[in-house]
Amino acid sequence: MIPVKFDYLAPTSVEEAISALGQHGDDAKILAGGQSLLPVLRMRLNAPEVVIDLGGISSLRGIRDDGDAIVIGAMTTHHDVRDDHLVKEHALLLSKAAAEVADSQIRHRGTFGGALAHADPAGDLGAPALALGAQFVIAGPGGTRTVEASDFFVDLFETAIGDDEILTEVRIPKHTGWGAHYEKFVRVAHQWPIVAVAATVKGSIDEARIGLTNMGSTPLRATASEQALAGASATEDGVRAAADLAAEGTNPPSDLNGAADYRQHLARVLTGRAVLKAAGV
Amino acid sequence: MTATQDRPAAEIGKDRRRKEDQRLITGRTRWTDNITLPGMLHLAMVRSPFAHATITSIDVEAAKASPNVVAVLSGKDFGDELGVCINAWPITPDQKTPAHSPMPADRVAFAGEVVAVVVARSAAEARDAAELVDVEYEELPAVVGIKKALEDQVLAHPDLGTNKSALWVFDSSEAGTGGDVEAAIAEARTNGIVIEREYRQQRLIPAFMEPRSVVVDPTGEQITMWSATQIPHILRFALAATTGVPESKIRVIAPDVGGGFGGKLQTTPEEWIAWAVARRLSKPVKYTETRSESLLAAHHGRDQVQMLTLAADKDGKVTGFKVHLDADLGAYIAIVGGGVPVLGAFMFNAIYKFPSYRFECQTVLTNTTFTDAYRGAGRPEATYAVERLMDELAAEVGVDPLEIRERNWITHEEFPFTTVAGLEYDSGNYEAATAKAKESFGYDALRAEQKERRERGDRVQLGIGVSTFTEMCGLAPSRVLGSLDYGAGGWEHASVRMLATGKVEIVTGASAHGQGHETAFSQIVADRLGVPFEDVEVLHGDTQIAHKGLDTYGSRSLVVGGEALVRAVDKVIEKAKHLAAHLLEANADDLDYTAGRFSVRGTDQGVTIQELSTAAFAAHNYPEDMEPSLDADATYDPVNFNYPHGTHLCAMEVDTETGAVKMRKYTCCDDIGVIINPLIVAGQVHGGLVQGIAQALWEEAVHDEAGTLVSGSFVDYLLPTSADTISFDVVHTDEPSVCTTNTLGTKGVGEAGTIASTPAVVNAVVDAVRHLGVHDIQMPCTPERVWRAIHANDGDAPTPEAAMPHFEEGALNQDEGAGQ
Numbered sequence A: 001m002i003p004v005k006f007d008y009l010a011p012t013s014v015e016e017a018i019s020a021l022g023q024h025g026d027d028a029k030i031l032a033g034g035q036s037l038l039p040v041l042r043m044r045l046n047a048p049e050v051v052i053d054l055g056g057i058s059s060l061r062g063i064r065d066d067g068d069a070i071v072i073g074a075m076t077t078h079h080d081v082r083d084d085h086l087v088k089e090h091a092l093l094l095s096k097a098a099a100e101v102a103d104s105q106i107r108h109r110g111t112f113g114g115a116l117a118h119a120d121p122a123g124d125l126g127a128p129a130l131a132l133g134a135q136f137v138i139a140g141p142g143g144t145r146t147v148e149a150s151d152f153f154v155d156l157f158e159t160a161i162g163d164d165e166i167l168t169e170v171r172i173p174k175h176t177g178w179g180a181h182y183e184k185f186v187r188v189a190h191q192w193p194i195v196a197v198a199a200t201v202k203g204s205i206d207e208a209r210i211g212l213t214n215m216g217s218t219p220l221r222a223t224a225s226e227q228a229l230a231g232a233s234a235t236e237d238g239v240r241a242a243a244d245l246a247a248e249g250t251n252p253p254s255d256l257n258g259a260a261d262y263r264q265h266l267a268r269v270l271t272g273r274a275v276l277k278a279a280g281v
Numbered sequence B: 001m002t003a004t005q006d007r008p009a010a011e012i013g014k015d016r017r018r019k020e021d022q023r024l025i026t027g028r029t030r031w032t033d034n035i036t037l038p039g040m041l042h043l044a045m046v047r048s049p050f051a052h053a054t055i056t057s058i059d060v061e062a063a064k065a066s067p068n069v070v071a072v073l074s075g076k077d078f079g080d081e082l083g084v085c086i087n088a089w090p091i092t093p094d095q096k097t098p099a100h101s102p103m104p105a106d107r108v109a110f111a112g113e114v115v116a117v118v119v120a121r122s123a124a125e126a127r128d129a130a131e132l133v134d135v136e137y138e139e140l141p142a143v144v145g146i147k148k149a150l151e152d153q154v155l156a157h158p159d160l161g162t163n164k165s166a167l168w169v170f171d172s173s174e175a176g177t178g179g180d181v182e183a184a185i186a187e188a189r190t191n192g193i194v195i196e197r198e199y200r201q202q203r204l205i206p207a208f209m210e211p212r213s214v215v216v217d218p219t220g221e222q223i224t225m226w227s228a229t230q231i232p233h234i235l236r237f238a239l240a241a242t243t244g245v246p247e248s249k250i251r252v253i254a255p256d257v258g259g260g261f262g263g264k265l266q267t268t269p270e271e272w273i274a275w276a277v278a279r280r281l282s283k284p285v286k287y288t289e290t291r292s293e294s295l296l297a298a299h300h301g302r303d304q305v306q307m308l309t310l311a312a313d314k315d316g317k318v319t320g321f322k323v324h325l326d327a328d329l330g331a332y333i334a335i336v337g338g339g340v341p342v343l344g345a346f347m348f349n350a351i352y353k354f355p356s357y358r359f360e361c362q363t364v365l366t367n368t369t370f371t372d373a374y375r376g377a378g379r380p381e382a383t384y385a386v387e388r389l390m391d392e393l394a395a396e397v398g399v400d401p402l403e404i405r406e407r408n409w410i411t412h413e414e415f416p417f418t419t420v421a422g423l424e425y426d427s428g429n430y431e432a433a434t435a436k437a438k439e440s441f442g443y444d445a446l447r448a449e450q451k452e453r454r455e456r457g458d459r460v461q462l463g464i465g466v467s468t469f470t471e472m473c474g475l476a477p478s479r480v481l482g483s484l485d486y487g488a489g490g491w492e493h494a495s496v497r498m499l500a501t502g503k504v505e506i507v508t509g510a511s512a513h514g515q516g517h518e519t520a521f522s523q524i525v526a527d528r529l530g531v532p533f534e535d536v537e538v539l540h541g542d543t544q545i546a547h548k549g550l551d552t553y554g555s556r557s558l559v560v561g562g563e564a565l566v567r568a569v570d571k572v573i574e575k576a577k578h579l580a581a582h583l584l585e586a587n588a589d590d591l592d593y594t595a596g597r598f599s600v601r602g603t604d605q606g607v608t609i610q611e612l613s614t615a616a617f618a619a620h621n622y623p624e625d626m627e628p629s630l631d632a633d634a635t636y637d638p639v640n641f642n643y644p645h646g647t648h649l650c651a652m653e654v655d656t657e658t659g660a661v662k663m664r665k666y667t668c669c670d671d672i673g674v675i676i677n678p679l680i681v682a683g684q685v686h687g688g689l690v691q692g693i694a695q696a697l698w699e700e701a702v703h704d705e706a707g708t709l710v711s712g713s714f715v716d717y718l719l720p721t722s723a724d725t726i727s728f729d730v731v732h733t734d735e736p737s738v739c740t741t742n743t744l745g746t747k748g749v750g751e752a753g754t755i756a757s758t759p760a761v762v763n764a765v766v767d768a769v770r771h772l773g774v775h776d777i778q779m780p781c782t783p784e785r786v787w788r789a790i791h792a793n794d795g796d797a798p799t800p801e802a803a804m805p806h807f808e809e810g811a812l813n814q815d816e817g818a819g820q
């Protein structure tokens, strides 16, 4: 369908983008890869007067090493996140999850920052970012601030990014050498998950970090399972017993793809599988 | 009858790449939406958000004031010139048929119905203004779902007094084609086996790739409509019949059309509205629907509840089959609406020798999108019911599902065979197709693996599903259609035009929308006429060029249209022979016709058909008793349907922990008679399989209680992609059972894969978990449904009941809220 008419701005710097945002306020929308925004515009679920395209800001693209963290520019595509050697080495979980996002065409367009800013609870990148303790660098008229993952996801499609701010980059603390697996459960390929589990483990198992996708209005940590796994040995039975705690404190939706109780069951099963695979069992 | 060629077929049987594909795939062609006419205006529809409501007022002022808006019109702005949407197949004389205006002025009966149309200079401006049309509704209670509709508490159309539209019955004892089914059931209750099941055919959306689009040009004497339709000829007839414009003043063109699957076998409200607006404003107009509109308002398919009673003796020999269907028509009775389930009436007995049979179909009206043909139309539903039940019977008797079928099927020596539904199957060989499929599938090894996994208690269980299907296709003998009160015949027309340069134009009334007619028909003509494949051009889809025809659906194009073509070609050859004899100064009886050349037997004298074509054009020298033309027409009315059949075998893996299912292997051995182009056949089979598999596993159109379509985008209406399917093992019998009622010996293949595959897949899923106490899983077999079925009895998955094997008052074989 045809979107409502809008003006198009293509700033070449973050400052320019922020000042454009400031100028147009509520009437403006940021455009990253457009893979979520354009469907929304085309279905006329939203009708901004101005669209500010971040595509021309080269500083937002790319991945760099920053000591104890790697830093992923907001405009880095899913495809680049998946294939990047720094990501593979220090945050393998992200590479695995990015590989599971949609299909190849969408992975070449959609961006890491766009997906996280969009904050779809069924999106594949929130849970791994949360599990890895990502820090979100947000720029606004007053400068730059950093928000912890646990504070970043506020609700369905809602984050800590203010109306006059943009997400510029995401710092991922290094998890060098951690095993990782993203277990995504779908009905058809190239779709958002019914439930997915992002698991990364150190050793087998010194420490486990587990994120849950689509088990509530934001990405969630499977804290009880993480605690049960810390220091446990990676046996099938042990892991499954810990995974049985994965649905604690979750509040998943009920829809055509599954009722809440089924999703909780899936979370338990998939957590077991994800952890076992991450641990290389 | 004629001097057709005796040279071996060079083209028929050849894997020709489709000559239409380059333009279709690149899109550099004439799709309806690509057509732009001078001064053309664009339409946007205003649709009702309510499933059932009275229209109290429509305020168009703001929309009219919107930039570049030319007009905003609603139902009350039009009189008779708007016409009506027709139902061409009233299935009973007392069928209750609601009046169906393309744009009702007073009351809407489904969410998505058009209440106003905006006309603007661009599509974007029309869309913007459509949002400014302020319609006030008074909501009425909506009836959604078959069971609710049958209660007749809430009425879809209060003026009709009931939701029950028609009851259509066939009984073999009344028809004289078999015995009394009630007696067979009574006998089986005491001495045999009775299986009672309720199956649900969920509602599906045809989801063709090209959205529907229509352009109307009223300039000049004749009004032209381009439409993304399967049925240009029927469309032209219906426009004439309902809008008062003489048929001779109407030209309908279906340019390249991007898929239909029955979904474009319709005369649509949007076409009628575009027609009326163009005439009102005397301007060309275009309307192209959005994908959302397509899912919402283009007709849906299937949607039945089937109550089935199968009676058999203790050995599993079926003695009777009783079928009661309730079929959801939606809000109106679409062009073939109620006829779709009736097409299934003749197929529930499938390939079997059932001695008694009764079929009842109750059609009901609801406040949902109207339903009509979708690939297979009636026959997938029938095949699903009987093939699911044959597996259940096998389980009851304790034998292999293939064994139970063999005990009941028509053996190859018994053809031609008149079935309990009164059809005469001309040819078939179920034994051969089954043997070949079994071998190619590796049946025994997979059964052994299944056993091993069961014994091991493997988390992933393996199931094998069987579907031995047949279908009636090639719609249709006109007299049969007449006896069923269908509104048209089933013949097809073809013309052959021999051009001055020796090239050949063939004109067919079958209107391809992706099937590959241009290639296959060229192959037929190349062989039969003896001209190069490249010299044949196929024309179709324009009522001014292909002036007669009944279009493409029901696997009819090749078997009916192809036969018409053969007959026209034979007439050309006959004429050419006369001319050849004259030019060669020989006796016609002394002429041989080989490889496109007439030669005088025993000499080296001869003339090619292409030279004769030039000679006929020049007309300098031709016999007194002949017109200077080789062109010929033929109209062919089939004497019977044809009956392709096949054995489909499917292996599914079921993850018992999550309910996820995965296809492991799929083999089909289809016997479709003579194959013109194996590559096209493979394409039809692959595509058909995926659509049938998708019904089993993924697709379902769901309305909520208020009648809102919940699965209104491809995020919720799950279409598979290549990533969801496996590479199918497609084989054919070594000695096909040639169709005896057409010259080419061909049978239809367009719907075969869809008809056969759905029960094969569900049978496999059920087979994988039958040992866990599962008898049925409702379609689509979502992981959740499979998981609930497996754990229905162990307290793991408390609600809802996944399977309800026997009839009980109020107990449905379906989830709560799933379209009911």
Ligand SMILES: Cc1cc2nc3c(=O)[nH]c(=O)nc-3n(C[C@H](O)[C@H](O)[C@H](O)COP(=O)(O)OP(=O)(O)OC[C@H]3O[C@@H](n4cnc5c(N)ncnc54)[C@H](O)[C@@H]3O)c2cc1C
Pocket (backbone or CB within 6 Å): A029, A030, A031, A032, A033, A034, A035, A036, A037, A038, A039, A054, A074, A100, A101, A102, A103, A106, A109, A110, A111, A112, A113, A114, A115, A116, A117, A118, A120, A122, A123, A124, A125, A161, A165, A166, A167, A168, A190, A191, A192, A193
């Ligand atoms: C068919 C299809 C299938 C898909 N399947 C999946 C899937 O399986 N898993 C999955 O995770 N995702 C899926 N997606 C979504 C995809 O990952 C998107 O790329 C992603 O959600 C959004 O990223 P984007 O760069 O396209 O952002 P956009 O669509 O451009 O923007 C999304 C939203 O974020 C805002 N935004 C973007 N960047 C910034 C920024 N730097 N600062 C502040 N706000 C910003 C925008 O204003 C907008 O509201 C699918 C999309 C499609 C079309």
